[in-house]
Amino acid sequence: MNNRQIFLQHLAQTSDAPIAIEMNKANGIYLYDTNGKQYIDGIAGFSVANIGHSHPKVIEAVQQQAKEYMHLIVYGEFIQQPQTAYAKLLTDNLPPSLNCVYFTNSGAEATEGAMKLAKRVTGRAKIFAFNNAYHGSTQGALSIMGDEYWRNSFRPLLPEVYHFNYNNADILHAIDESVACVVTEMVQAEAGVKAPEKKWLQALYKKCKEHGVMLIADEIQSGFGRTGTLWAFEQFDIVPDILLLGKALGGGMPLGAFIAAKELMFSLTNNPVLGHITTFGGHPVSCAAGKAALEVLLQGEYIKTVKEKEQFLIENLQSKHIKAIHHFGLWFAIQFEHAEVAHAVIKKCIEKGLITDWFVFAADCLRIAPPLIISKEALKTICAIILQSIEEVKKGK
Numbered sequence: 403m404n405n406r407q408i409f410l411q412h413l414a415q416t417s418d419a420p421i422a423i424e425m426n427k428a429n430g431i432y433l434y435d436t437n438g439k440q441y442i443d444g445i446a447g448f449s450v451a452n453i454g455h456s457h458p459k460v461i462e463a464v465q466q467q468a469k470e471y472m473h474l475i476v477y478g479e480f481i482q483q484p485q486t487a488y489a490k491l492l493t494d495n496l497p498p499s500l501n502c503v504y505f506t507n508s509g510a511e512a513t514e515g516a517m518k519l520a521k522r523v524t525g526r527a528k529i530f531a532f533n534n535a536y537h538g539s540t541q542g543a544l545s546i547m548g549d550e551y552w553r554n555s556f557r558p559l560l561p562e563v564y565h566f567n568y569n570n571a572d573i574l575h576a577i578d579e580s581v582a583c584v585v586t587e588m589v590q591a592e593a594g595v596k597a598p599e600k601k602w603l604q605a606l607y608k609k610c611k612e613h614g615v616m617l618i619a620d621e622i623q624s625g626f627g628r629t630g631t632l633w634a635f636e637q638f639d640i641v642p643d644i645l646l647l648g649k650a651l652g653g654g655m656p657l658g659a660f661i662a663a664k665e666l667m668f669s670l671t672n673n674p675v676l677g678h679i680t681t682f683g684g685h686p687v688s689c690a691a692g693k694a695a696l697e698v699l700l701q702g703e704y705i706k707t708v709k710e711k712e713q714f715l716i717e718n719l720q721s722k723h724i725k726a727i728h729h730f731g732l733w734f735a736i737q738f739e740h741a742e743v744a745h746a747v748i749k750k751c752i753e754k755g756l757i758t759d760w761f762v763f764a765a766d767c768l769r770i771a772p773p774l775i776i777s778k779e780a781l782k783t784i785c786a787i788i789l790q791s792i793e794e795v796k797k798g799k
């Protein structure tokens with residue numbers, strides 16, 4: 403059996419059409435397959451590799467920490483320097499009210515922890531979320547996923563979950579003292595990069611404050627500079643009660659976090675004791691890698707160049723076959739007339755050495771979310787590959 407056969411036979415699949423290219427190396431913005439073919443990672447491993455793949459500082463941090471120690475005990479018992487150092491760096495770069503970090507293994511677990519925290523703090527059960535939202539695949543996170551097609555086969559899910567349209571006033575009228583939390587992405591990722599109106603998000607924030615409702619901001623994709631500021635919420639002049647992080651948080655290693663004020667977070671220590679626990683959450687090697695990656699991001703000019711690169715892409719992605727371009731920072735959804743066209747273009751792009759993909763709730767869109775370290779030259783190559791792929795698909799080549 404070759405690796406492809408083993409992959410298809412012995413590894414659980416998530417769809418019947420995986421990309422199924424065997425990669426054996428990654429460096430900066432590039433991936434290399436086993437035949438030595440080079441690909442530009444146009445989606446940064448789904449917004450993980452914001453500083454590119456295999457950054458030397460991250461490799462050094464991983465190797466160093468692995469030599470010192472790996473897992474020692476369940477989360478929250480021993481003092482572990484990689485966790486304290488990373489929590490300090492994160493909270494130093496957040497508003498004062500977001501001063502306490504609970505490290506998890508993944509984004510979905512951050513969502514789960516945050517929903518529990520909101521219930522525990524408010525003593526309420528109702529959870530408000532949005533249509534076309536994605537917050538993870540575990541049963542709690544799935545309950546708030548914004549599409550019945552994905553939820554339906556797994557019912558019963560969490561009770562008392564209500565969905566609203568994003569960017570729509572309906573939710574503002576529905577919020578009252580019975581609601582524990584509103585979970586929202588700062589920019590809806592899987593809807594195809596849909597940003598909210600600032601006024602609407604601020605009104606939502608105000609309503610939550612008035613009624614003691616926890617506003618949970620999911621920045622699992624939008625965080626770490628993707629939108630042109632370290633956190634997207636900065637651009638809307640709001641401060642969430644609970645912040646969800648994942649993906650780029652671990653610098654390529656598995657790591658998630660929910661972050662809130664210490665007074666809130668400490669409610670998980672009592673009544674019941676061990677209100678939220680995890681064996682591997684905040685793994686020391688993941689924390690060391692994540693901290694190294696964040697330092698690289700903060701020390702470089704990468705975040706500052708995001709808006710300029712966004713403009714460059716807008717100007718260089720002109721085609722009469724593109725229906726619309728949705729974007730927010732170095733994060734694009736290129737929309738076509740039909741999902742079939744998007745899929746054919748995506749396939750062509752991959753053949754031509756550009757890794758891209760579609761969106762869960764926007765199958766008619768092609769995703770661009772490259773590492774933030776990408777040069778203008780490489781962005782030019784991305785545009786050329788996409789435009790050429792569109793032409794070939796349209797000509798039926």
Ligand code: PLP
Binds near residue numbers: 537539621648649658
């Ligand atoms: N929230 C958002 C916005 C995401 O994009 C994702 C993953 O794609 C998640 C949550 C879940 O993160 P994970 O896959 O690490 O569980």
